[in-house]
Amino acid sequence: MRLAGRTAIVTGGAKGIGKHYCHALAAEGAEVMVADIADGREVAAEIAAKTGRNSTDSMIFDVSDEAQCKALVAKTLERFGKIDILINNAALYAPLPTLKVTDIDVELWNQVMGINIRGPFLMVKHTAPHMIARKYGKIVNIGSGTVARGIPEFSHYVTSKGAVTAFTRAVSRELGEHGICVNTLAPGYTLSDTGLTNTVHVEKSRAGAIQRRAIKRDEYPEDLLGTLIFLCSKDSDFMTGQVLAVDGGTNNT
Ligand SMILES: NC(=O)c1ccc[n+]([C@@H]2O[C@H](COP(=O)([O-])OP(=O)(O)OC[C@H]3O[C@@H](n4cnc5c(N)ncnc54)[C@H](O)[C@@H]3O)[C@@H](O)[C@H]2O)c1
Numbered sequence: 001m002r003l004a005g006r007t008a009i010v011t012g013g014a015k016g017i018g019k020h021y022c023h024a025l026a027a028e029g030a031e032v033m034v035a036d037i038a039d040g041r042e043v044a045a046e047i048a049a050k051t052g053r054n055s056t057d058s059m060i061f062d063v064s065d066e067a068q069c070k071a072l073v074a075k076t077l078e079r080f081g082k083i084d085i086l087i088n089n090a091a092l093y094a095p096l097p098t099l100k101v102t103d104i105d106v107e108l109w110n111q112v113m114g115i116n117i118r119g120p121f122l123m124v125k126h127t128a129p130h131m132i133a134r135k136y137g138k139i140v141n142i143g144s145g146t147v148a149r150g151i152p153e154f155s156h157y158v159t160s161k162g163a164v165t166a167f168t169r170a171v172s173r174e175l176g177e178h179g180i181c182v183n184t185l186a187p188g189y190t191l192s193d194t195g196l197t198n199t200v201h202v203e204k205s206r207a208g209a210i211q212r213r214a215i216k217r218d219e220y221p222e223d224l225l226g227t228l229i230f231l232c233s234k235d236s237d238f239m240t241g242q243v244l245a246v247d248g249g250t251n252n253t
Pocket residue numbers: 011012013014015016017018035036037038061062063064088089090091092093094095115142143144145186187188189190191192194195
């Protein structure tokens with residue numbers, strides 16, 4: 001139980017990879033707030049069945065909206081009394097269409113930026129004051145292996161995740177003196193249940209991803225959990241501002 005007594009918020013925790021993050025954090029003893037624009041009650045109920053009703057809760061919220069981020073932080077503090085861990089996982093990814101840069105509407109571009117980078121900024125803005133007051137915190141921003149390579153017809157997404165990496169580095173410089181570590185976990189192409197529903201992504205990415213890896217197989221959400229828990233535990237207390245690529249050896253970041 002490496003996270004016993006810790007409280008975590010997981011944005012985008014109701015589905016896809018985020019659901020696995022919620023279960024992994026709870027299995028290590030953390031209290032988990034499942035926060036998502038989708039309903040996370042089922043995930044919270046599954047966790048509660050294993051680790052007790054008081055170990056988890058869920059809230060529907062939109063990470064791109066400041067008032068809703070503030071409300072999420074307030075509810076988490078009311079429910080659990082503190083926030084030790086923030087996993088900035090919510091993003092517009094699985095349903096996102098691949099488009100040439102010349103075909104991306106400004107509205108879609110702004111939506112991707114609003115969720116994928118304004119979202120993590122808003123969550124840090126409203127969570128960090130509570131971590132600073134307690135002189136402790138672990139913030140894990142979920143980036144992407146696409147940033148190191150650049151991929152075509154996905155410039156909205158790749159740009160937003162590049163910003164996540166830069167945001168991590170900048171913010172780590174401000175929060176380090178308060179005992180807060182801020183790192184990026186960068187998955188490779190991962191077979192999440194939500195991602196698999198986008199057949200265009202699967203056709204364009206799956207085979208090539210395996211071919212580019214040193215370890216030649218598909219990546220699953222379970223492959224990310226050891227690194228996630230490491231970044232949330234005291235084992236990584238002297239690491240901040242870093243990108244940890246978990247991609248079977250595709251990128252050397
Ligand atoms: N699956 C991959 O291949 C892969 C690779 C690299 C990085 N990632 C990143 O990992 C994370 C999870 O990816 P996934 O595969 O589970 O895809 P996903 O698209 O299912 O995950 C995104 C989650 O965020 C939630 N969400 C979307 N908009 C939101 C909003 N406005 N407010 C709150 N929540 C919102 C979704 O409901 C979903 O639960 C994302 O940050 C994604 O960019 C995924």
